Amino acid sequence: MGPLKDFKIIEIAGIGPGPYCGMLLADMGAQVLRIDRLTDAGLGIPVPAKYKLMNRSRPTIAVDLKTSDGVELVLSLCDKADALFEGFRPGVMERLGLGPIECMDRNKRLVYGRMTGWGQDGPLSSSVGHDGNYSALTGVLSAIGEKGGRPVIPLNLVADFGGGGLFLAMGMLAAMLEAGKSGEGQVVDAAMVDGAASLMTMFYGLRAAGMWNDERGTNVLDGGAPFYRTYATEDKKNIVVCAIEKKFFSALLDGLAIDDIDPDDQFDQTKWPQQAARFEAVFATRTRAEWSDLLEGSDACIAPVLSMSEAPEHPHHRARHTFQEIDGTMQPGPAPRFSRTRSEITCPPGAPGAANSDALTEWGVSAGDIERFQESGALALPAKI
DSSP: OTTTTOOEEEEESTTHHHHHHHHHHHHHTOEEEEOSSOOOOOOOOOOGGGOGGGTSSSSSSEEEETHHHHHHHHHHHTTOOOEEEOOTTTHHHHHHHEEEEEEEEOOOOOEEEEESSSSSSSSTSSEEEOOOHHHHHHTTTGSSSSSTSOOOOOOTIIIIIIIIIHHHHHHHHHHHHHHHHHHHHOOEEEHHHHHHHHHHHHHHHHHHHHHHOTTSSSTTTTOOTTTTTEEEETTSSSEEEEESHHHHHHHHHHHHHOOSSSSGGGOOGHHHHHHHHHHHHTTTTTTHHHHHHHTTSSSTEEEEEEOOGGGGHOOOHHTTTEEEEETTTTOOOOOOOOOOSSSOSSSOOOOTSOOHHHHTHHHOOHHHHHHHHHHHHHHEOOOOO
């Protein structure tokens, strides 16, 4: 019953941002059909199928796209689809006979999403890469880390999922909205390097204004400011402080019973080292739980730094069901939330080819065609149809 329940989307399976985009769209109710390889190609980090959580909420069929029958099957699905997205390097889908021209010839309203690292053109467009490579070239990686230390990789959240999967989903949704008015589809060129650069927009503005410098760990939002960083507690755990505004900084000082720091000196960088040392000494006097009981939820803007095993048990997450246990696996639930057309995780991830013929039948593929594709070796499905 999600807001995308009337949209049909073909996902050509890939790694990283592609599955994340598919998960977002499927959780929001889109009828996503994920088309994977017949055999594991050894891409990405080897994880058992049931734990590839980004493949949830949609069936996966296994198709040999190097066969004419496999190509024919995908093209026939395009006839009824609102969108298709893929994550190969430029030119791969064209060589398979499934490029934008071929697919959009079958359906002029089709939105064709392309997820790459470097984009469809440019000197690096055919190069391989991963999140860290794209983050490095956009200024993201250089900006994250402690003063005097090496850059710290922020998981693969920035380029893969933020700059990649989210931007692809946003671009496809925008293009599908436009296609609903114009009757014509278009290609969405979602490059992780472009998305990562876009995420840095505010920081490039701060730098232009003379309010940000290239030395990491010395700025307002990179851990350099004493009011926006983490501190160790008595039990060797951590608290994060995010008291940016003056009134919140004052609340922090009150909560810590610190009266020897002038709130008016908050942005005086010459005093940051002394302020940080004072905060460090105070936070080390109590445990993380004690500080949380005292200040969490107050205007001091502090929060306990939780591990992945601790986070689902936090009272706020439990109250909002932010994390959900599906098929015995705890995982983040759908986001964002809708007041009327609720998103939901409709099924756990499945192995390629595990989906039965219902997945194709719902797309209008006849039982005879399903059997023909299976007998030719282009399609892997359970033996009994």
